[in-house]
Amino acid sequence: MPRTDIDWASLGFGFTDVNCHIRYTWKDGAWGEGEFVKDPYITMHIGASCLHYGQECFEGMKAFRQKDGKIVIFRPEENALRMSRTATRCVMPPVPVEMFVEACDKVVAANEEYVPPYGTGGSLYLRPLLIGTGPQIGVAPAHEYTFMVMVMPVGAYYKGGLKPVRAVILDDWDRAAPHGMGDVKVGGNYAASLFAHEKAKKDGWPVELYLDAATHKYVEEFSTSNFIGIKPDGTYVTPDSTSVLPSVTNKSLKQCAADLGWNVQTRKIPYEEIREFAEVAACGTAVVVTPVWEITRGNDVIKISDSDTVGPHLQKLYETMQGIQYGVLEDIHGWCHQVCV
Numbered sequence: 228m229p230r231t232d233i234d235w236a237s238l239g240f241g242f243t244d245v246n247c248h249i250r251y252t253w254k255d256g257a258w259g260e261g262e263f264v265k266d267p268y269i270t271m272h273i274g275a276s277c278l279h280y281g282q283e284c285f286e287g288m289k290a291f292r293q294k295d296g297k298i299v300i301f302r303p304e305e306n307a308l309r310m311s312r313t314a315t316r317c318v319m320p321p322v323p324v325e326m327f328v329e330a331c332d333k334v335v336a337a338n339e340e341y342v343p344p345y346g347t348g349g350s351l352y353l354r355p356l357l358i359g360t361g362p363q364i365g366v367a368p369a370h371e372y373t374f375m376v377m378v379m380p381v382g383a384y385y386k387g388g389l390k391p392v393r394a395v396i397l398d399d400w401d402r403a404a405p406h407g408m409g410d411v412k413v414g415g416n417y418a419a420s421l422f423a424h425e426k427a428k429k430d431g432w433p434v435e436l437y438l439d440a441a442t443h444k445y446v447e448e449f450s451t452s453n454f455i456g457i458k459p460d461g462t463y464v465t466p467d468s469t470s471v472l473p474s475v476t477n478k479s480l481k482q483c484a485a486d487l488g489w490n491v492q493t494r495k496i497p498y499e500e501i502r503e504f505a506e507v508a509a510c511g512t513a514v515v516v517t518p519v520w521e522i523t524r525g526n527d528v529i530k531i532s533d534s535d536t537v538g539p540h541l542q543k544l545y546e547t548m549q550g551i552q553y554g555v556l557e558d559i560h561g562w563c564h565q566v567c568v
């Protein structure tokens with residue numbers, strides 16, 4: 228049962244101490260057994276490759292307490308596969324899909340009381356982390372790795388839930404280069420965005436949008452999430468780029484849009500085309516579907532909607548996704564993975 232000493236309705240997106248995380252070590256060419264660890268601190272060698280050469284990657288997922296009381300994780304196999312691709316790109320040992328899902332199951336079950344009650348709009352955020360922990364001072368992959376899954380109860384990422392936000396394009400900073408690491412989930416992509424992000428925030432924009440690093444002509448993604456544009460006729464358009472993270476949420480929303488009979492296009496989106504969208508959103512595990520009502524680039528301010536208006540298509544997508552996740556709508560694609568508690 229959910230704890231009674233947490234104010235579930237006012238949860239934001241921050242760290243909360245829970246019962247434990249789960250931890251596995253890779254040594255001598257094999258993964259060991261998982262163990263629950265209470266202490267949120269980790270001890271590692273000062274020469275660990277994650278500290279020096281950024282040999283690390285992570286994932287983001289959510290577990291939901293559904294209407295009928297079941298606890299489910301949304302599409303964990305998709306995140307497992309993405310982490311495998313990231314690991315391979317960073318020359319780290321991929322975590323087998325079964326081990327990844329088992330780790331998620333176990334850690335959610337061990338922290339069941341932190342899964343927010345149905346009806347509060349909250350979820351248990353899962354943050355799998357794979358890091359090189361073996362010492363490596365010459366630039367090369369480490370010989371030892373640690374895989375962990377930490378969890379915490381969360382509410383909305385941007386204050387206000389489905390409340391529209393303003394975005395800014397800052398042409399002085401890029402997120403990811405073509406043929407770089409933009410399409411995998413490494414911490415470095417987020418480190419690359421921090422400077423611009425702090426500047427954007429200070430100047431009043433909660434999120435920044437990146438254009439392609441080579442030409443600054445095409446829309447790529449937000450610092451935290453993918454980009455979706457909806458044309459006035461309901462066409463769902465999202466960027467096709469080798470330097471954008473393949474979002475599990477975007478993939479799922481595209482399927483929901485197609486199920487609703489909407490036209491779905493994954494293709495290059497020239498910056499100028501933003502003016503033609505009736506609705507724009509950021510989408511991802513943490514931000515779910517966050518409408519964007521205005522995009523500023525220098526003196527060019529593109530107003531997409533009123534600051535307090537959520538367009539009908541985004542509203543429908545949000546309700547469909549949340550409906551499936553909370554067990555209110557039929558899960559026709561089998562996306563919800565039940566956790567035995």
Ligand code: COI
Nearest residue numbers: 287288451511512513514
């Ligand atoms: C997620 O959506 O889970 C992410 O990892 C993005 C992060 C900015 C919170």
